[in-house]
Amino acid sequence: MQVYTVARITGYLRDILESDALLADIWISGEISNMSESSAGHLYFTLKDKTSQMRCVLFNRKKLKIDIENGLAVVAHGSISIYEVSGAVQLYVDMIQPTGLGVLNMEFERLKAKLEEEGLFEPSRKRPLPAFPEKIGIVTSPGGAVLHDITNIISRRYPVVELVLAPTTVQGESAVPGIINALNALNDRGDIDLIIIARGGGSIEDLWAFNDEKVARAIYSSKTPVISGVGHDTDFTIADFVADKRAPTPSAAAELAVPHRGEIETRLQSYIATMTASLSNSIERNCQHVDELYATVSNQVNNGISVNTEKLRGQQIKLDSLSPLATLERGYALVQSHANGEVISNISQVERGNMITVQVSDGQFNSRVTGAKKGLQAWMKDFPSNKH
Amino acid sequence: MDEGLSFEQALKRLETITEALQKGGMNLEEMLALFEEGAALAKTCHERLNKAELKLSEVQTMFEKDEESEESA
Numbered sequence: 256m257q258v259y260t261v262a263r264i265t266g267y268l269r270d271i272l273e274s275d276a277l278l279a280d281i282w283i284s285g286e287i288s289n290m291s292e293s294s295a296g297h298l299y300f301t302l303k304d305k306t307s308q309m310r311c312v313l314f315n316r317k318k319l320k321i322d323i324e325n326g327l328a329v330v331a332h333g334s335i336s337i338y339e340v341s342g343a344v345q346l347y348v349d350m351i352q353p354t355g356l357g358v359l360n361m362e363f364e365r366l367k368a369k370l371e372e373e374g375l376f377e378p379s380r381k382r383p384l385p386a387f388p389e390k391i392g393i394v395t396s397p398g399g400a401v402l403h404d405i406t407n408i409i410s411r412r413y414p415v416v417e418l419v420l421a422p423t424t425v426q427g428e429s430a431v432p433g434i435i436n437a438l439n440a441l442n443d444r445g446d447i448d449l450i451i452i453a454r455g456g457g458s459i460e461d462l463w464a465f466n467d468e469k470v471a472r473a474i475y476s477s478k479t480p481v482i483s484g485v486g487h488d489t490d491f492t493i494a495d496f497v498a499d500k501r502a503p504t505p506s507a508a509a510e511l512a513v514p515h516r517g518e519i520e521t522r523l524q525s526y527i528a529t530m531t532a533s534l535s536n537s538i539e540r541n542c543q544h545v546d547e548l549y550a551t552v553s554n555q556v557n558n559g560i561s562v563n564t565e566k567l568r569g570q571q572i573k574l575d576s577l578s579p580l581a582t583l584e585r586g587y588a589l590v591q592s593h594a595n596g597e598v599i600s601n602i603s604q605v606e607r608g609n610m611i612t613v614q615v616s617d618g619q620f621n622s623r624v625t626g627a628k629k630g631l632q633a634w635m636k637d638f639p640s641n642k643h
Numbered sequence: 644m645d646e647g648l649s650f651e652q653a654l655k656r657l658e659t660i661t662e663a664l665q666k667g668g669m670n671l672e673e674m675l676a677l678f679e680e681g682a683a684l685a686k687t688c689h690e691r692l693n694k695a696e697l698k699l700s701e702v703q704t705m706f707e708k709d710e711e712s713e714e715s716a
Binding site for chain 2: 410415
């Protein structure tokens with residue numbers, strides 16, 4: 256027969272208690288009594304019901320979100336172990352909630368407070384979403400209306416992207432490992448710009464996988480920015496808090512993910528309008544300059560004023576550089592109808608077989624039209640914004 | 644347009660061209676060349692937006708089809 260010391264046995268009990276999964280993460284309801292506070296801010300009390308009681312200790316009073324007093328009915332969360340100095344089995348409390356809340360609500364509040372304290376919801380770590388994503392990963396159920404809605408919305412708004420579905424169950428026991436696996440599969444590809452994690456509406460139990468700590472940590476560690484769109488707009492999940500962007504619904508997530516085609520078209524139209532106006536202005540300014548020079552020269556000649564020959568010469572050089580002749584020198588040509596001398600400026604003026612005269616810098620030659628087609632300029636004129 | 648340009652790059656280039664034309668300070672030939680490039684970019688962006696069809700692919704996960712039966716949307 257072996258004789259043990261007290262310390263061996265309390266140590267043995269401690270090992271057993273602390274290796275038990277249920278006792279390591281447990282909610283216990285009861286009434287508070289014998290409450291006392293140490294100078295260090297530790298709170299000691301007993302949780303009791305009609306037949307039993309249990310010692311409890313809460314090491315940091317500041318963590319407590321509610322005021323407690325003797326006689327108050329509460330639900331406490333923590334882990335159970337033995338305090339070897341006194342031999343007492345006690346609950347090491349990390350959270351207290353008033354009774355009356357559902358257990359899922361309590362778990363939600365507990366995890367939310369914990370992750371918030373750890374910094375998982377920090378606004379400073381939310382990453383900006385890409386303005387023009389090329390590949391968007393979707394973590395959702397492959398058969399549901401959610402995927403259908405997201406596909407429709409993105410196809411309508413901005414069909415330039417590729418959607419990459421990472422299928423998973425989104426409720427039930429396999430949802431948590433499934434969602435984590437799907438997130439990892441998308442991150443492992445390395446070519447995804449944005450991830451949408453989505454699920455349609457349901458009860459708090461249905462949405463529970465999105466309140467799981469492991470799912471929250473997987474979203475937090477995703478290399479790719481994540482938009483969450485879970486349930487209806489009144490549902491807030493832990494996944495929403497940790498995601499880079501929360502969308503109230505799966506459809507809203509799709510809208511946040513891509514720009515709108517109409518906005519881009521408006522931008523294109525404004526670019527075209529600005530480019531066209533800039534070019535026209537520049538051409539007009541050149542023409543005006545030529546006119547002014549002609550006016551100066553002819554005034555000087557007509558009025559018989561004695562002109563500074565050198566100055567005039569300078570202006571002539573300037574004039575030459577802007578005259579049509581100089582343009583011809585640069586390789587442009589003037590095209591006229593052979594029949595009536597009309598200047599050809601658009602393709603509707605010619606037909607296959609017509610004779611034309613082409614003026615170049617030092618002469619002209621005749622040519623026959625063998626074909627004509629509309630160019631980019633014609634397309635520009637037809638662009639919606641340019642129609643007047 | 645260079646097919647190697649992403650939609651975002653094409654739009655960015657178009658913006659740069661528009662700003663350069665607006666600023667001016669170059670000769671007519673340079674302006675015309677930029678204008679032609681800009682017009683071609685605008686045309687391609689417009690066509691891409693209107694002709695593109697959404698691509699949908701799938702990445703392999705641990706999901707199995709028979710899991711789906713218990714799902715509600």
